Amino acid sequence: MHELAVAQALVEQVESVIDQHAASAASRIRVRIGPLAGVVPDLLASAFPLAAAGSRMERATLDLVDAPIKVRCQACGSETEAAMNRLVCGACGDWHTQVISGDELLLESVELETAPSLTPES
């Protein structure tokens, strides 16, 4: 159950985004997860409220965005979709491929609640 550890890491990152932008809370959090990241989206979704309890994002909506698995073939150059345990080229069948999508575990964006007149700063 490392999803709780991942949820805690997510909460820490969002906390620092909130601080950095002098916001009061996060209302929406968007995370991109590929199947090859080793994190089960449903488990992360259920771990998040535990990790976020009492924080400035406890009422935030967590959007988990799927990232399809895609590989690029080093033999023929094709980019094809692939299954988690068959990362071979969909065009020529060669296994010398690179995963170009599907192993992401990325905090994409956060919607922050700010005072209406506040100008953003980094």
Place this chain on the structure above:
Amino acid sequence: MCDTCGCNLTPGNRHLAFKPVAKGATAVSVLKGLLAKNDDQAAHNREHFDRRGILAINLMSSPGSGKTALLEATLTALKDEFTCAVIEGDLETENDAERIRAKGVQAHQIVTGTACHLDAHLVHDALHHMTLDGVDLLFIENVGNLVCPASFDLGQHLNVTLLSVTEGDDKPAKYPVMFRAADAMLLTKTDLLAVLDDFDPDKAEAHLRDLANPAPVLRLSARKGAGMDAWVTWLREQLAAQRARVAIGQSRRPAIQADGQRYHRITA
């Protein structure tokens, strides 16, 4: 670029990052790995190793695949050649560290309690209890678990994943995240192949290739000693490669983690 908060702002994307979404709300584009904090700590651990020319290897497998037995046999084989040290990760007990110390080798036990994997912070804490000066090879035996250890960079240079012949040759197909991360796959307990009729080492290797993983597959028995020479030779080569990298100020992350950085295009 603001690395600490990860908002990754440039003059070019600033307008995108702050597009207003509703009155009193702002959308901030972050685009940062969720485990960035662990990864930063892992990079710091790697600096500790590189500064001393140490090669760090993370051993992962199911519970009981023979990680500690392999280490015992390896430490015996290397004892006149290199100075080794071991970090042991287990949910409970000091047993594995005691088995290593019985070989006359420095070992630190991390007892994780409920955590089913090691992370970079746990390993850094362990380093503070160890003497790294003079160490050539550091082995980190992860918690026996084929799921989460693959997701946490510890600062190692190489991942070695064990698959014992009693577990079934389709494990790489069932646990692709773990086996994709292997820089070498070891088929262990091969002395038992004679009594098992359903483990085909070639099939195990084919399942690994299906994961686009070119890692060497070594077959060995820590108990009987078969195949140990090839494994020890691989370790020598890897240590030589690490020393060559350190000499020119370079390092190495386990292959899969480096890939992730290089090949991804981020699409919104």
